[in-house]
Amino acid sequence: MRHLIFAICILVVCKTANAQYDPVIDTLAKAARQLRDLKSSDPHRPIFHFVNPDGYGQPFDPNGALFWNGRYHMGYIYQKERNDKWEHLWGHIASTDLLHWQIYPDMLTVVDGDAEKDGIFSGGSFLSREGIPHVSYHGWGANSNMAAYSVDPDLRKWVKSELNPLLSTPVSSDSSASPYTAWDPEIWYDNTEDCYYQISGGNPATLFKSRDLKNWIFLGDFIESDKRLNLDFEDVSCPDFFKVGDKYVLLFISHMRGAQYYIGTFANDRFTVEGHGRMNWPGGTFFAPEQLVDDTGRNIYWGWIIERKPVGQEWKYGWSGILSLPRVFSLSENNEVTIAPAEELRTLRYNHYNHQGIKLTAGTKEILTAKGKSLEITARFEKGSGTFGLKVFASPDGREQTIIKYDTKTEELIVDFKNSSIHAPVLMPDYCIKYYQPSDFVETLVSQQRVPMKLKEGEPLSLQVFIDRSVIEIFANGRKCVTQVVYPQLMDSEQIILFSETGAVDVEDIHVWHMAATNSY
Incomplete structure (x- = not known):
């Protein structure tokens, strides 16, 4: 009898299972597994940078970042096919630690009948007078800024x-007669004035004021023409305006030259520029920065790291789109800009290596025992003269290597990626995206990203370098951050090499950690 009851139970379970079987869901599950396997086979897909979970992310601007109810929230542009055309939408991720992100339902989409019929483009986030979270965005196809x-x-x-x-x-x-263009809105509520302000991007960017979010008064150019410190052909897009200490910062991009900032004061409906700095240089790919203030008061920002894969291979592994590591923007007591990686990244460290007291003379090198393709490296170079630095993604035979070096004569930090792949010489365009280019624009290809950086008298060169399969982020002396993409092809391009080209340098302290993965495939 017990055998008969057991057989009947098995039959019932099987019939129930068959009744619940859905071939459509099974097909989707198989496709999901295939896509996961495809993505995991990509040797250049970063493991501790946030990357587009799947699909196409070109552009991949971070947008609408805010800290709310104990979580960091981020929107990001990606592309999805609908009605036989590609539309730009905002995905949505959330995190409690800046490292591990949960995929949320899309933040902003397009449905039939929307004025923004061609998609959602860049904007920001703000709290309304009533304290309600808002995001601003540009409605593509409607030529309008929206919320x-x-x-x-x-x-x-x-x-x-x-x-x-x-x-x-x-x-x-x-x-050309239009006084402004609706583009890439940045909106904030000023409680002292009891009003809203809006920066609308473009060339030039313009400023507006409103009491009710609906009726806007045009106040003129956001940056007065005689205060512009960037190049005449550069637009101001993806603006993010925020206060740091007693100063105000405008974080933005020009499409040609990438991320940069203005610093100054804001009063009487006017931004007064006091300084300007760049976060990207020809050959680099740091773009579309987005900032938030968290519950500790930190100004944290990210950027889209534009990939430079060969044309036609951008989506070879079923994904594209990389966000930079979270960076903290602050000011020193002397109002000097400081840029540092978020301290939460330290929790990803493991397998620590430490080397001390390495002395290099002209033409010498030191190969470290530590090696890998997803690492954090900190190094302090003392009493340096000539040109010196370190090499990453280096193969034992020297065919592949990316060089990070400082030239004491030209006072430049240089990322040399000419031999970053066996397909050398590696050359990259000197622009981020060709947009608002001057009429006499001539494309130039470069093999180095050169960053002006003057060291103070007796100041060591202190580097904190993150490498992650195809991404390099270099934090230098807390003042500069340089971003580079490279595509090493050899499996053994994992060495780290200290070197001096000319002159001598003491490497007082160097630490290397492997970094744990935060992405799931």
Whole structure:
């Protein structure tokens, strides 16, 4: 009898299982496994940088970042096919530690009938007068800046504002006569003035003021023409405006030259520029920065690291789109800009190596015992003269290597990627994205990213370098951060080499850690 009952139970379970079987779901599951296997086979897919979970991320601008109810939230542009065309949407991720991200439902999408019929482009985040989280965005196809809000405590559901469009490009037969363009909005509420401000990107960027988020007063150019410190052909897009100490910072990009910032004061509806700095140099790929303030008061920002894979191979492994590591923007007591990696990254360290007291003379090198392709390296170079530094992604035969060096004569930090692949010489365009280019623009290819950086008298060169399969982020003396993509092809391109080309240098202390993976495939 017990055998008969057992057989009947097995039959019931099998029939129940068959009744629940769905061939569509099974097909999707198999496709998901195949995509996961494809992505995991990519030797250049970073393991501790956030990357697009799947699909196409070109562009991959981070947007709408904010800290809310104990979580970091981030939107990001990606592309999805709908109605036989590619649309730009905002994905959504959330984290409690800046390292491990949960995929949320899309933050902003397009449905039939939307004015922004061609997609969602860049914007920012802000809290309304009532303290409700909002995101601002550019509605592509509507030529308008728009907003959405969320009353969901976990920010999973966003509703497009009933006030949309907030700002539209004036319609004119002569586009050059328009006083402004609706583009890449940055909005904030000023409680001392009880009003909203909006920066609308472009060339030039413009400033507006509103009491109700709907009716905007045009205040003129955000940066006065005689205060511009970047190049005349550079636009101001992806603007992010925030206060640090007693100063205000405008973080932005020009499409040609990438990420940079202005620093100054803001009063009486005017931004007064006091300084300018770059976060990207010809050959680099740091773009579209996005900033938030967390519960500790840190100004944390990320950027899109533009990939430079060969044309036609951008999506070879079923994904594209990389975010930089979280960086903290602050000011010293002397109001000097400081840039540092978020301290949470230390929790990813393991397998520690330490080397001390290495003395190098002209033409000498030291190969470290530590090696790998996803590492953190800190090094302090003392009493340096001539040109010296370190090599990463280096193969034992020397065919592949990426050189990070400092030239004491030219006072430059240099990333030399000419031999970063066996397909040398490796050359990259000197622009990020060709947009707003001058009429006489001529494309130039470079093999080095050269960063002006003057060391103070007696100041050592202190480098904190993160490498992650195809990404290099170099934090130098807390003042500069240099971003580079490279694509080493050899399996054994894992060596780290200290060297001096000319002169002598003492490497007082160097630490190397392997970095744990945070991405799931």
